[in-house]
Structure formats: structure tokens, C-alpha cells
Amino acid sequence: MRRLWLLILLWCSAPWAHTEIRVGGYPFAPFVEKGPGGQWYGLTLDLIAALNRSQPDYRFIFVPTSSAQRYKALDIGRFDMMMFEDLKWGWHDHAVQASSSYYLGGEVYVAMRAPGRDQRFFEDVTRHRLIGVEGYHYGFSQFEGDPAHLRQRFRITLVKDNHSTLRALQLGRGDVAVLTRAYLDSQLAREPALAEQLLISTRLDQRYQLRMLIAPAAPIALPVFEQMMQSLTRQGVAATLWRRYGLAPRSVP
Missing domain, CATH: 3.40.190.10 (Periplasmic binding protein-like II)
Structure with a gap:
């Protein structure tokens, strides 16, 4: 029995024990861009990396999609959330949870x-x-x-x-x-x-007011994600990322 508990403890502490959060994104500079070699980069990718460094419980990964297909892809669960979207861009007919505004543009x-x-x-x-x-x-x-x-x-x-x-x-x-x-x-x-x-x-x-949109079935609650963003803001990480892409620090909540 003791050996079984040790195995369970090791499994829970392993890297794969993170809850995976899939973040959809499509070319929308400077938030998501695709380089000539096919690599994805931009503020969204940098923010994903910062979120992963800031806590041990969730692992955010980027899932590419297209601007036209993003609605259906989120509805069917291809990914769990999207970053930097405005609700008036066709989202009113979709069941999503919307965060505070993270960029005014x-x-x-x-x-x-x-x-x-x-x-x-x-x-x-x-x-x-x-x-x-x-x-x-x-x-x-x-x-x-x-x-x-x-x-x-x-x-x-x-x-x-x-x-x-x-x-x-x-x-x-x-x-x-x-x-x-x-x-x-x-x-x-x-x-x-x-x-x-x-x-x-x-x-x-x-x-527009760009927000983070989370699907109802996503394995992360909106208040939990907002707390992560608030932590990055208090540490100055968010403002540094925004400035990297020429975005005004005042747009960070």
C-alpha cells in the first residue's frame, strides 16, 4: 500500500500533471503572427510563456486556427480559450465567458x-x-x-x-x-x-476592447485566469510585454 501511495505521489508531481489549457490564435498582428519559416510569435505567444512561468498548476499551449474558423473551433472544443478578442466580432451567439478588457485599440x-x-x-x-x-x-x-x-x-x-x-x-x-x-x-x-x-x-x-474568451467547458475558471493576469500586472510583467509590441502600458488593467 505504501508503495502504491508513493507511485501516486510521484505521478501527481510529474510535469504531465499540469492541467492543459489550449489557446486558439490566428494571424492578428501584433498579437499573433506567423514567420516565413512557419513559426508563430507575437504578444499572445509571449503571454502564454509568461503564464506558464508564473505558476505550476496550468500549462497553456498555443493552437493555431484561422480567423474564419475560430468560432466553430472553440464551440467544438478544439481549444479552450482565445486571447485578445472583441465580443462584437461575432461572439454574441456563442457561449463564452469574457474577461475584463486587456487592450483598448x-x-x-x-x-x-x-x-x-x-x-x-x-x-x-x-x-x-x-x-x-x-x-x-x-x-x-x-x-x-x-x-x-x-x-x-x-x-x-x-x-x-x-x-x-x-x-x-x-x-x-x-x-x-x-x-x-x-x-x-x-x-x-x-x-x-x-x-x-x-x-x-x-x-x-x-x-475595440480586447478581452480573453473562455469556453464554458474549459478546465480553468475565469476568476482563476483573471487572478493570474492580475499577478503578472502587479509584477510588471504584463506592462513589459505590452511595451515590447508598442502597446501603451495604460492599456494593461
């Missing part, structure tokens, strides 16, 4: 500079050829995310991520691109010359 309209072109160019963006990301929800479309409906209502080219959106604009595949402000700021920091090429709208397509 938005998306802007961007065009190539041209003689005589100014902010009036963005007064009615639906008159122009648009470029966006398939599966994203935009303010100009009242947050309609279905690609077929978007193509029916607008002259729009849908691509796979923000990188492709900016590239398509530079190649002349559209007149106005919709980009996340955080992604655009990071690109301008890397390539200051872009500021001379791009005309950026002073008004936003949308403002």
Missing part, C-alpha cells in the same frame, strides 16, 4: 499618398476599392464578417493578414486598406520611410 484607413489626396479621401471609404483580412469584422460593414456578403456589398479584396493587406495596398490592388493601429505603428517604427508613402486617416474604422 482600433483600426484605421490607409491609402497611398497622391497629389491632391487628403483626409477627404476617407469620408466615404465604401466608394473605394477596399482591402481587408478575411474573417475580420469591420466598422464600415457594421461588423459583417462573412466574406461572401462583403464581396457582394463592397469592392473588396480579402487577404490573409495585416502584412498582406499593407502589401496589397502598395501593389495597387486597392485604394484603401484597413489596418490595426497597433500593427501600423509597429511597421512605422521598423520602417520610418513608410510615413512618407502612406496617408493615414485621422478617424478610426472602429474602436
Whole structure:
């Protein structure tokens, strides 16, 4: 009997005794990005690593998905939660638990500079050829995310991520691109010359509050996860991660 208890104790203390939490993610810079070699990186991946270092009970792992498939994938249990989502992006019909807001951001309209072109160019963006990301929800479309409906209502080219959106604009595949402000700021920091090429709208397509969404059957309760995030905030870890991606520390709760 004593030997049996020792075996049970060893099993419980083993690395595989962690409760596994699968975190879904899709290309959404700077939160999730995919490198040329197929590696995933971004704030979400760094936050997962920080959560794993901060406590011994849960093991968070990243599970890639697509922006269009993320709803069904969460519903059927392919993963347990998603990070940095806005509820108005099609989540109201899904049973999810939403955390506090962890980032306040938005998306802007961007065009190539041209003689005589100014902010009036963005007064009615639906008159122009648009470029966006398939599966994203935009303010100009009242947050309609279905690609077929978007193509029916607008002259729009849908691509796979923000990188492709900016590239398509530079190649002349559209007149106005919709980009996340955080992604655009990071690109301008890397390539200051872009500021001379791009005309950026002073008004936003949308403002959003990004939260963590947890499935009802997930093996972690929302209050437990919130406590982990509060711990990272108190230690200054969260603010350091946010700054790494050019996000304002004030956006950390």
C-alpha cells in the first residue's frame, strides 16, 4: 500500500500533471503572427510563456486556427480559450465567458499618398476599392464578417493578414486598406520611410476592447485566469510585454 501511495505521489508531481489549457490564435498582428519559416510569435505567444512561468498548476499551449474558423473551433472544443478578442466580432451567439478588457485599440484607413489626396479621401471609404483580412469584422460593414456578403456589398479584396493587406495596398490592388493601429505603428517604427508613402486617416474604422474568451467547458475558471493576469500586472510583467509590441502600458488593467 505504501508503495502504491508513493507511485501516486510521484505521478501527481510529474510535469504531465499540469492541467492543459489550449489557446486558439490566428494571424492578428501584433498579437499573433506567423514567420516565413512557419513559426508563430507575437504578444499572445509571449503571454502564454509568461503564464506558464508564473505558476505550476496550468500549462497553456498555443493552437493555431484561422480567423474564419475560430468560432466553430472553440464551440467544438478544439481549444479552450482565445486571447485578445472583441465580443462584437461575432461572439454574441456563442457561449463564452469574457474577461475584463486587456487592450483598448482600433483600426484605421490607409491609402497611398497622391497629389491632391487628403483626409477627404476617407469620408466615404465604401466608394473605394477596399482591402481587408478575411474573417475580420469591420466598422464600415457594421461588423459583417462573412466574406461572401462583403464581396457582394463592397469592392473588396480579402487577404490573409495585416502584412498582406499593407502589401496589397502598395501593389495597387486597392485604394484603401484597413489596418490595426497597433500593427501600423509597429511597421512605422521598423520602417520610418513608410510615413512618407502612406496617408493615414485621422478617424478610426472602429474602436475595440480586447478581452480573453473562455469556453464554458474549459478546465480553468475565469476568476482563476483573471487572478493570474492580475499577478503578472502587479509584477510588471504584463506592462513589459505590452511595451515590447508598442502597446501603451495604460492599456494593461
